[in-house]
Amino acid sequence: MSRPVPDKAEVALEYPDKFYVGTFEHSSRFEARLDGSGVALVLQHPGAADERKSVHLHINFGLLAGILRELAGTVAAMPKDDIAHREQLADALDELRRALRTP
Structure with a gap:
């Protein structure tokens, strides 16, 4: 089930002869969900045919784990007084951890 984007996402794809940004x-x-091998993420912007856009991304579990570890190593770069974003991330990770522990 898709949900409204609560903040903002920027996507850029760079090829040798083309550059796309959205x-x-x-x-x-x-929409984000786990499947048998990883995480499926879909970002969609509805509208007229000339405004519609979507990005579909699949990240296998091993890469996702690596990304999370990389993020953990860069938390020091976040401003220490950015409590709201720190709490958003910590709460979401706590929820994921609880869900992973439930059989």
């Missing part, structure tokens, strides 16, 4: 904000929707 922003997904509050008027956009997202």
Whole structure:
């Protein structure tokens, strides 16, 4: 089930001869789910045919674990007084941890 994007996402794809960039904000929707091999993420911006855009991304579990470890190593770069974002991330990770422990 898709949900409204609560903040903002920017996506850029760079190829040797092309560059694509897109922003997904509050008027956009997202879906994230686990499947048999990893995480499926979809970002969608609805609208007229010339405004619609979507990004579909699949990240295998091993890469996701590596990304989370890399993020943990860069938390020091967040401003120490950015309590709201720190709490958002910590609460979401706590929820994921609880869900992973439930058989």
